[in-house]
Amino acid sequence: MTPPSPSGRRPVILITGMSGAGLSTALKVLEDLGYEAVDNLPLALLAALVDQGDLLARPLAVGVDSRTRNFTAEALLARHDELSARTELDVRLVLMDCSDEVLQRRFTETRRRHPLATDRPVADGIARERTLLAPVKERADVVLDTSLLSIPEFRQIVTGMFRLGGGPSLHVFVTSFSFRQGLPREADLVFDVRFLNNPHYDPELRPLTGLDPPVAERVSTDPDFPGFFQRLTELLLPLLPRYNQEGKSYLTVAIGCTGGRHRSVFVAAKLAEWLAAQGYPVGLSHRDLDRSRPPTAP
Incomplete structure (x- = not known):
């Protein structure tokens, strides 16, 4: 069984953020660290996932973003508050951010469509998503900007922030x-x-x-x-x-x-x-x- 957080409570990380800012990469890193990683989960199923029997003692990382069905900032923050009220959980809300210029370049290089602008310019989707996530950014426990980070640097930061088990905590x-x-x-x-x-x-x-x-x-x-x-x-x-x-x-x-x-x-x-x-x-x-x-x- 994976060791709990230093607080003795079960770690639950809710990850959201700008499309293209590295959410999927963060989930992969967390999975390597021992978290049960779930991406693009409907918010209505979040509480059930946390309470699922075979995952009860395992740290959990859940990706929820604009791709998620019926996603709103208000709904995400409400689920966050509900879980945070449970004394057995150590809940953290993480937002992945990135500059508009870098996001646009990433979408252009990969030739991917932005989830909020499938038939419009990428810049429109980025602007819409930034507005959508503004209330979450204000409440997030961690805002991680990946604009100038290499993949190894990004992995180091995520590992340092969310690693599990003993050893020096800082x-x-x-x-x-x-x-x-x-x-x-x-x-x-x-x-x-x-x-x-x-x-x-x-x-x-x-x-x-x-x-x-x-x-x-x-x-x-x-x-x-x-x-x-x-x-x-x-x-x-x-x-x-x-x-x-x-x-x-x-x-x-x-x-x-x-x-x-x-x-x-x-x-x-x-x-x-x-x-x-x-x-x-x-x-x-x-x-x-x-x-x-x-x-x-x-």
């Missing part, structure tokens, strides 16, 4: 990023390292990244780096146990610089190494490393 995900590309929408804490000396202006270092020893040496020998990193870890050291005490299962720390290639990459990797040494499960990603790659000569 999972930390560290990502580097470029301020030019915008803030990571999933970030809980953001640190700006643009004050450090920039290897970009050294022609020999420019083609390299923060994962290469010459760049790491350049950044780490900045006179202000040792003090900054010490204060950063001193800040996080007491915060992490408090997040844990408050029941937060997943924390995303974002480290940004101008191009997302040198300083932020080095600092993020060093911070992930420090966090692992403190005993926390850590995920590491460099969101804009490939985007910032300088053009090669013809």
